[in-house]
Amino acid sequence: MGVFKAMGYPEDVGRFYRLEDYEGYCFTAHGRYPTNTPGWWGGAHPFALLDYSVVHNGEISSYDTNRRAIEMYGYKCTLLTDTEVIAYIVDYLHRKIGLTFPEIANVIAAPFWQTIEQMPKEKRTVCEYLRNTFANQLITGPFSIIVGFEGGLMALNDRLKLRSMVAAEKDDFVYIASEEAAIRIIEPDLTRVWSPRGGEPVIACLNGGET
Numbered sequence: 001m002g003v004f005k006a007m008g009y010p011e012d013v014g015r016f017y018r019l020e021d022y023e024g025y026c027f028t029a030h031g032r033y034p035t036n037t038p039g040w041w042g043g044a045h046p047f048a049l050l051d052y053s054v055v056h057n058g059e060i061s062s063y064d065t066n067r068r069a070i071e072m073y074g075y076k077c078t079l080l081t082d083t084e085v086i087a088y089i090v091d092y093l094h095r096k097i098g099l100t101f102p103e104i105a106n107v108i109a110a111p112f113w114q115t116i117e118q119m120p121k122e123k124r125t126v127c128e129y130l131r132n133t134f135a136n137q138l139i140t141g142p143f144s145i146i147v148g149f150e151g152g153l154m155a156l157n158d159r160l161k162l163r164s165m166v167a168a169e170k171d172d173f174v175y176i177a178s179e180e181a182a183i184r185i186i187e188p189d190l191t192r193v194w195s196p197r198g199g200e201p202v203i204a205c206l207n208g209g210e211t
Contacts, residue, residue: 001051001148005044025206028148030055037081047079047087051150054090056083057178058143058163069136089137090147099130101147101154105201107134108145109159146176152205161198168193174204 002022006013010031014020030045037043045055060066060082067077067085073096075088086108093099093107107130111119116127131138142162147154155176157165168175168183169192175183180193196202 061141
């Protein structure tokens with residue numbers, strides 16, 4: 001995995017790192033305009049750890065709770081931005097605990113309790129367990145995130161869908177962005193376009209791989 005960070009216009013960053021010389025099955029990118037966090041290269045997206053890459057649009061209101069919880073397991077949040085904690089949460093839940101990405105989505109953007117109460121018994125039991133066991137990994141506030149991992153990626157909105165996120169398909173390509181217009185710049189002739197519901201993950205795996 002390659003991670004490229006810089007401050008400046010995205011097109012200048014691309015030319016500086018000669019991104020046209022790289023090939024891969026999955027790319028995540030984010031032109032982040034810092035609002036309530038310092039603007040510096042360490043705070044630029046993506047945030048990466050081992051085989052995980054995270055880009056994020058929005059604001060995490062639960063940052064302090066998430067940070068304190070994840071630092072209990074040896075992680076240190078030092079990059080002065082809320083997105084960093086998402087990368088650590090994903091690493092902890094997936095690599096260390098062994099949750100699948102659908103289960104991680106049910107932790108990060110857990111269904112509301114009234115929604116869980118209306119689920120079939122088997123699904124309700126699982127969601128209750130995840131909600132209770134990993135309560136401090138619940139992320140609140142307006143967000144849309146994309147998590148790249150070995151063999152695929154996951155995109156996820158907050159439960160109330162307070163940030164826009166659009167997904168699309170063309171042949172064996174999957175596109176995800178904040179706006180449909182950004183996707184159509186790359187591929188104007190899309191087969192399918194949809195806007196996932198809040199808390200509903202979009203998970204794409206290479207060659208039918210597992211999550």
